[in-house]
Amino acid sequence: MAKESLNLRLQIAPPISEHRYFPAIIQASKKSPNHELRIRHHNSRKSTTSASRREFRSVEGSILSIKRLLYYVNNGCLETALQLFDKMGKSKTFVWNVMIRGLVDSGLFQEAIEMYYQMRIEGIEADNFTFPFVIKACVGLKEGKNVHSTVIKLGFDLDIYVCNALIVMYAKVGCVEDSERVFERMPVRDLVSWNSMASVYVLVGDGWSSLMCFEKMQRVGVGLDRISCISALGACVLEHRLLSGKEIFCQVLKNGLELDPMIQSSVIDMFGKCGGVDYAERFCDRIAEKNVVVWNSMIGAYAGNKKPFESFACVEMMQDANSYMAPDTVTLINLLPSCSNLRALLQGKTIHGYAFRKGFLSHLVLETALVDMYGKCGRLVLAESVFFRMKTRNLVSWNAMIAAYVQNSKDRGAIETFRDLQLEPYVPDEITFASTLAAYAEIALPKEGEQIHGLICKFGFSLGVYVANALIHMYSKCGDLEAARKIFDRLEFKDLVSWNTIIMAYAIHGSGAYCFRLFSDMINEGHEPNGSTFVSLLSACSITGIVDEGWEFFYSMKRDYGVDPGIEHYGCMLDLLGRAGNLERAKRLIEEMPLEPTSRIWGSLLAASRHHRDITLAELAANHIFSLDGDNTGCYVLLANMYAEVGRWEDVERVRSLMKKQGLKMTSSCSILEHNGRTHKFKNHDRSQSYAVYEALDVLSRKIGENGVHCSSVSKFKPTESLKARGNSPMYHSVRLATCFGLIKTTIGETVLIRKNVRLCEDCHSATKKISLITKREIVVGDSKMYHHFKDGRCSCGDYW
């Protein structure tokens, strides 16, 4: 069914091959961005025959030439207009005004300003018509202020048209306070003045002030028109206020504005972005003739509300033979998130191919959306190809590329891209930092994380809640719970994500009781918990091993807070039951759950059966995993280890050869430790460390009751084939080498912090507990799931992980 509804007309031509289309894109992108303008000029040049050139010379300043000038300007024939203007007598302000307007309409702002100054130099007085054009051409505050002072000097500061233009200009250069000042000082305001004020508030993202403006203009009797409603609908989007949006929609109907296409697209957009996609759909269905913007708004509304199939269906409808409307760049941009949502790579590529064939590329926003789509569909190479071939990039494109690396677990790639970005003339924003911090959280090295925290401070970033949450997450994943807590405590406005993140931080560090206290603080502060809150709480229960509270939270999420348990909550409950050894109950929970079990669910059961050495159950879980996720390396390894533990070597060999057949390789275990700004990496049976490390390990091994092998023998250590098959001795596992290195290099009393890429093995867990007792040192080991705090011979995980 899914495939059928994705059968877009876009697919008439096959999706382009990955290897063939990129060179072609480069060729296509050589087209000038001013292509359209040039064509127009070219055509107009054709019409400028030698006869008409003669005419230019003879009609200086005549009414005929003024009419011609107006004609050229109104039809966008700027070059011809300029030629005519050069030949004309320029004693009249009117002629200059027309020419300045022509330049402004073509977006040639600098040229318009230059012409205005030329006019002044030639002694022509600017009038009340000149300034609205010139003010529109001001793109910088300094220029704007200069023009404004001339306006005052010449006494046009009471002109309503001039003031309205000033209101918009000041907001565009980032000084909305100046817009307000102009508005306040106006002796008379008309509907456009109010609309200008309401629209500039939307422009600067202040929806609330815009809505106040909308309300006040009606109270003072100015009334409203279609433009007022468009701004008000935009304001509702900014404030995410569905109720206000509905009120504006009533005004639209009351004033008979619902047939206006701009109103139609704004209404659909508002409903779509305020959580009323059904209203958007109903309204859209009633529109008999939809233009491309209306279609795009509806496609965007579906895509933004996780209704990808509906958005694809919409694209097919817009291309219906009877009322065909061609998709444009915005259609494709709005459609790409639906591809990401479904991880529908083929449809994503189809859109890419269509864009290329239609000559839509190169296009900054479309290419950025493609980077985003390829990243989310797991095709990092394609995301990179698009990104590196982009003709122009901006901060959003860089952010999309960094996020693509993070989504594909290429954290070093994300960090390198972030470093490259610093060589560009862009100032990173909250999104840049949040994505980069997510990469540092995975790399999990506290010193590196601290450096980026320093950088955020250096950029003078006032710590917004978005970045602060990313920092809390990063510090907790790096093992520095204290730093995470400090940021949380200093955060003035904590949102739900802040609470969920700090609760999860304490959960992965094994402080269940603290999580529950934080949860009650959160409720007392008036926050409504969501699904993620319960993932944090249930994780805390499972990591700490508190079964009763776990069940209580599991039942209360729906009963007390109306949150339906999702697959991730069942996963946490399975971990919890597995920990408690209640394997039968765990199996029953899988059977009872109303959702289709995923490989993560069976993985929980597998982990539990491993811990309780139930091979039959492990085999059952593993079979389910293999059927859902054939290349799950972890599952093969876990099963092989279980067989090895009970000496079933034939089964070990069988699993290993299965892995080999599938081309799967075991993730080699390693431990990482930071010291003096350097990162030290240890592999199992690593022979490259210093003599002192092996010596310390030998001494400690003897003390904890394991037979140490003398360091000199380490270099000769060569596991036999049978030993390889049976798993290497844990005596020289990476975590122990890292621990010894840490103990030697740090001072007495200092905590040794180690990161491990895979789960800690039972032997090393037990050995590290003993080492913490003998050396009287706290050793913290973060594995792929949680942190183990070893102190005085005990571990914070209570020996279950």
Added chain:
DNA sequence: GTAGGGTTAG
């Protein structure tokens, strides 16, 4: 024979 505010996009 000239003016002002406005729709969908990463």
